[in-house]
Amino acid sequence: MSELSVKHLLGIKYLKEQDIQLIFETADNFKEVINRSIKKVPSLRDITIANIFFENSTRTRLSFELAEKRLSADVVNFSASQSSVKKGETLIDTVNNILSMKVDMVVMRHPNPGAGIFLSRHVEASIINAGDGAHEHPTQALLDSYSIREKLGDVAGKNVVIVGDILHSRVALSNIFALKLQGANVKVCGPRTLLPKYIESLGVAVETDLRKALNWCDVANMLRIQNERLDISYFPTTREYTQQFGVNKVLLDSLDKEIVIMHPGPINRGVEITSDVADSKQSIILGQVENGVAIRMAVMYLLASKIK
């Protein structure tokens, strides 16, 4: 297959397994490109991309912007905090105004789940979801799987545990979809209060004992406790969370085998993982960041090729 089955990247849920493979193969080529001394290709020189962020982001936004610039696209940035959204403009109006300036693709982060899907039904441009509330964050899941594939050769058949706040995490949901689609075995681990009811219906197993989960897995994806999303108390104290669900070097070294540690960032050092774990040889956290640019280049290249 040489083209994506979708026009937008709204979530992993809408992708097929072949789409993921195509994105990975294309990302391999872009990874080579971004390691050259001159890291730029002219592919998207006649494409304009708007980065619309209704929610704070540093890493994702930077990664998208870098990917766009490495593809030679024209880029406009927009963040809600300095815009007419504050003056009461609706989402469709905001985006249509931007599109009137001849924008071909929109990268959007929004606090409301489904914002990207809603937008894709009402505007002409190609939409890339850069995170919509607690729903999906597809490029993060793609780069996570890509990093696993790079480190372990394949995703299929691997055991992956996602640890932390599964309830509020779009990274967790997108990762579950992506990993299951590629044939990995997935467990989620965290305090009962942060594990959604009926999560098993997505085909994942639940484990509340971190040591058991780590002994089972090949890869542990450690999520951040998103204090900004925790409206009520889900666990007594951060200290208690760390004692039960934080990974430190002693725990890591006491496992039966060497596992790979991932983290989507930003890290709360000393909470979900300690510094010596984050900086250990088993951690591929910085590799994930590098792969993020290659993955986003691949996604935008493949989507742009469908714009006529």
Next chain:
Amino acid sequence: MSEPMGQKVLLSSKEINIILHRLACQLLENHLDFKNTVLIGLQPRGTYVVQRLDKILREDYGVKHIDVGFLDITFYRDDFRRGDKTLSANQTKIDFLVEDKKVVLIDDVLYTGRSIRAALTAIQSFGRPLEIELLTLIDRRFSRHLPIQPNYRGRQVDAINDEKVKVMWQENDGEDTIYLIDR
């Protein structure tokens, strides 16, 4: 061997071999020990030509070492979004800088010249070459869209636009033959 309808042999295995040796000698004449010269095969099909030439130069003419690379030009093409299909890329493998080197771009068939135009842009990502030459096995003259001509050519062909030149290689297709096919 009988030929399918609308397909004729342009060059046989023996002829290809003679031409490759002649091209190798011409490269040798201009570049001698290849100390400051790199050979770059264009993906996908120029890679076969460059590997053959590398082998001949090393095994038959005693050249000690040649820097050989593969260059993929997909992301530099000027027909992105103009066709129906997404252009899929191949691997680029250039483990050296081309800064101040003599670069010989190598491809199987020179047709419109657009691939070479893209390659001239792409190669700049690996440094500023001292000079760039072009070697093609088949030169389809009278069909150029751009002012690009090869420095070394295997065989010149006056194919009309409806015809296609198909280069087959032992290592990939099971035989060394070049066909001219009616489309």
